[in-house]
Amino acid sequence: MEFPKLHNQLILAPMEEVTGLPFRMLCRRYGASLAYAEMASSHGIARDNPSTLRLITTCKEDKPVGIQLCGQLPGILLKAAQKTQKDFDIIDINMGCPSQNIIKQGAGSALLKRKSKIREIIETLTKNLSKPVTAKIRLGFSKVEVLELAEIIEKAGASAIAIHARTAIGKSSGKADWDLIKQVKKQSSIPIIGNGGVFSPLDAESLLKCCDYVMIARAAIRNPKIFHEILYYFETGKIKSTEPEEKIETFFEYCKLNAKYPYGRFKILKQRAQDFTHGLKHSAPLREKISHVKTEEALLEIMQMYKKQVALKS
Numbered sequence: 001m002e003f004p005k006l007h008n009q010l011i012l013a014p015m016e017e018v019t020g021l022p023f024r025m026l027c028r029r030y031g032a033s034l035a036y037a038e039m040a041s042s043h044g045i046a047r048d049n050p051s052t053l054r055l056i057t058t059c060k061e062d063k064p065v066g067i068q069l070c071g072q073l074p075g076i077l078l079k080a081a082q083k084t085q086k087d088f089d090i091i092d093i094n095m096g097c098p099s100q101n102i103i104k105q106g107a108g109s110a111l112l113k114r115k116s117k118i119r120e121i122i123e124t125l126t127k128n129l130s131k132p133v134t135a136k137i138r139l140g141f142s143k144v145e146v147l148e149l150a151e152i153i154e155k156a157g158a159s160a161i162a163i164h165a166r167t168a169i170g171k172s173s174g175k176a177d178w179d180l181i182k183q184v185k186k187q188s189s190i191p192i193i194g195n196g197g198v199f200s201p202l203d204a205e206s207l208l209k210c211c212d213y214v215m216i217a218r219a220a221i222r223n224p225k226i227f228h229e230i231l232y233y234f235e236t237g238k239i240k241s242t243e244p245e246e247k248i249e250t251f252f253e254y255c256k257l258n259a260k261y262p263y264g265r266f267k268i269l270k271q272r273a274q275d276f277t278h279g280l281k282h283s284a285p286l287r288e289k290i291s292h293v294k295t296e297e298a299l300l301e302i303m304q305m306y307k308k309q310v311a312l313k314s
Contacts, residue, residue, distance in 0.1 A: 001132040003160040003191045004064050004089055006033040009208060010227050013162075013195060013217035014038050014068040014092070014136075017271070020263035021057050024065070026254055027220060031227035034064050034213075039094050042071030045080035058087050059261060066090035068136065070097065072106040072117065074124040085131045090159075093121060096138040098168040109168030112141040112149060119156045126157030136162040136195070139180055142169045150184045150192075162193035162215055172196075172218070182210035199226075201233030222275045224250055244280045248307045251276045255300065266296060273303060280310070 012019060012027045014036035024035040037056045044052025058065055067088040071077045081091045095118065097108030104110075111118055118135075125133045135153050139146045150161050163184060165176035176197030185192045194211035198204050199219045207214050219226045225242040232240045242250075254272050273290050277283045286306045293299045 001126070001130070001159050003132050003134070004034070006064070006213070008033045008231060009213045010204070010230060011162075011193060011213050011215045012036060012220060012227075013215045014066070014094075015217055015221065017268060018221055020055070020268070021059065021062060021261040022254055022257035022263050023224070023272075024062055025257050025261060026250070027224045027227060028062075029253070030225045031231045032216075032220075034066065034090075035062070036066040036068050036090075036092065037088075039068045039070050039097065040080075042069045042073070042077045042080035045069070045083055046076050056084060056087075057261070057263075064089040066092050066134070068092040068094050070094045070102060070107050072111060072114075072121075074121050077121060078124050078128055081125055081129055081131075081133075085129055088131065090132050090134055091125060091129060092134045092136055092162070093125070094136055096136050096164050096168065098138075098171045103168075109138055109141055112138060112145070112168060115149070115152055118149065119152050122153055122156035122158050132159035134158055134160045134162065136164070138164045138170075139167050139177060142167060144177075144180065146180055146184055147187065150188060154188055154190055158190065160191040160193060160212075161188070162195055163211075165194065165196040178207055178210045181207070185211050201230045201239060204230045205233070222278045223247065224254075244310050245307070247276050247280065248303065248310060251303055252300075252307075266299075269296060270299060273299060277306070282309075 010032055012032040012035040016038050019038045027035055040055050041052050056067055065088055067084050069077055069080050094108055095111040102108035135158055137149055153161055163181050165178055165181050181194045191212040193213040193215050194207045195215040198207055198214055198216050204214050223242055229240055251273055270290055274287055289302050
């Protein structure tokens with residue numbers, strides 16, 4: 001099964017408590033060609049757990065969209081994939097999450113130490129699903145083994161591989177080793193998606209010399225317009241940074257999308273307000289107020305007042 005053709009090379013990574021439906025739709029608005037729902041437990045989906053199913057809410061406009069499953073039992077992963085493949089264009093298996101809670105379950109990056117289990121999982125899914133199966137991995141668990149891991153995954157039938165260019169032990173610290181992604185690309189005949197260390201258009205340009213697609217994570221959390229900035233640079237050769245007023249307006253766009261595609265939990269809305277104002281001038285008092293606000297109405301009022309202040313100073 002071939003990886004879908006995308007209209008550009010920029011992909012939104014799956015991120016816990018971030019890439020719910022409203023955030024995905026916002027990033028699509030600014031140029032993301034493919035977006036992933038946040039990682040979901042295969043056991044939760046298999047058992048129809050309401051909390052897990054809420055994480056993978058989608059809609060007809062949310063296309064193409066990938067689901068990332070977490071687990072280590074091939075049968076349960078297959079059951080979860082079979083239940084969701086009608087709504088998702090790609091079935092991705094998380095083999096890179098460095099969370100200790102996930103590792104203790106034998107899932108996420110723990111799988112990087114179990115090559116035969118990786119092969120079994122990918123083979124089980126590719127032989128029994130009608131949608132492309134992909135894997136998101138790291139360079140290795142504590143040592144670099146990415147060339148061998150990628151070869152195993154490709155031979156097992158995967159349609160693409162996303163590589164976070166750090167080890168699981170390294171988490172998100174240190175410089176991402178894009179040269180290793182380039183080495184994987186040279187040996188592979190399927191699309192390779194590079195991830196890690198992309199925070200600017202120049203970063204994206206450099207990483208695309210090593211792989212087929214760029215997957216953006218942390219940079220998008222605070223600035224969903226990063227996709228637009230990158231595409232603008234690709235088209236014009238010029239750097240265009242998102243202005244403070246635009247970042248604030250992005251929050252209100254998110255609120256409207258959250259009303260249309262409810263993601264729930266006021267805590268998440270507060271977090272987006274914190275994220276989208278991070279780094280703006282004189283935002284420390286605002287962020288302090290946001291942390292104590294109790295209602296959505298009060299939050300919107302605070303953000304509107306700050307928006308007016310920024311407009312007056314610009």
